[in-house]
Amino acid sequence: MENHTASYIAMPAAEGQTEAFAEFLAGAAPIVRETEPGTVLWFALQADDTLAIFDIFADEEARDAHFSGAVAAALNQNADALVDGGWDDGVVANINNSDVLSVKAPVNLYTATTATYIKLEAAPGKGPELAALLTAAGPIVADTEPKTLFWAALQIDENNFAIFDIFADNSGREAHFAGQVAGLLNEKAPELVSGGWDDGVLANVHNFDILATK
Incomplete structure (x- = not known):
């Protein structure tokens, strides 16, 4: 696993949307399991009103596949409602590869x-x-x-x-x-x-x- 890559994204929930955002991320796990073979590990995390994703990928190609996959697309679609700052400022700006x-x-x-x-x-x-x-x-x-x-x-x-x-x-x-x-x-x-x-x-x-x- 030492040659693998990782990503960490900490995202503030939009006001009043913490529970809904947590449910969204928890529901994403089966999709990752079924559709992302190159995503070796994936965790949905919560600390109060901050939600986070940590994942490890087999290689850069697998990371690219993850960010163009079904879960990323669904998060993009729902980010304006769930994430403080929306997709650009609440998700993309907080990606640490x-x-x-x-x-x-x-x-x-x-x-x-x-x-x-x-x-x-x-x-x-x-x-x-x-x-x-x-x-x-x-x-x-x-x-x-x-x-x-x-x-x-x-x-x-x-x-x-x-x-x-x-x-x-x-x-x-x-x-x-x-x-x-x-x-x-x-x-x-x-x-x-x-x-x-x-x-x-x-x-x-x-x-x-x-x-x-x-």
């Missing part, structure tokens, strides 16, 4: 109830070192974190990175943040992450409930 650096392969996906997305900006000149740390972290998560059901390190561009992971419950998330990889990132953050641990990592943690999964 990335390359997958390292993963813990998914296990027991359909038991997952909660997810975390963390965006990291490398300190000046430290992009390659942060990329190396995140790349090396995947096997550590796989070997030491049974409650982390999936984990991915992502590179958005030369200086921007992200981590996405899912858990069966909050105890899994707590174990992850008390684990070896979090400890290593905490130790190295003052050197490698703009803002250090508190302002560069913890301040950028976004926790979500999982609505649906492919």
Whole structure:
């Protein structure tokens, strides 16, 4: 999966449309399963009035197929009603594409109830070192974190990175943040992450409930 690509889109629900938007995304999962073989993983997520999609693709062609597929078309058609900012400002403007650096392969996906997305900006000149740390972290998560059901390190561009992971419950998330990889990132953050641990990592943690999964 290290050669795969990913996308993350956080979208604010239009006023009074949070429940309808959540139902729309939850209902999209079967369509993704049936029509998008190149979409390897797909998650619909919710944090209060913010809805999000995180997905991983086999390659760029699969990502292009996803964004020209039935779910994207339906979201485009309904965005003016469901998304604050509509299609252009509420969806397209919030797309973050990335390359997958390292993963813990998914296990027991359909038991997952909660997810975390963390965006990291490398300190000046430290992009390659942060990329190396995140790349090396995947096997550590796989070997030491049974409650982390999936984990991915992502590179958005030369200086921007992200981590996405899912858990069966909050105890899994707590174990992850008390684990070896979090400890290593905490130790190295003052050197490698703009803002250090508190302002560069913890301040950028976004926790979500999982609505649906492919």
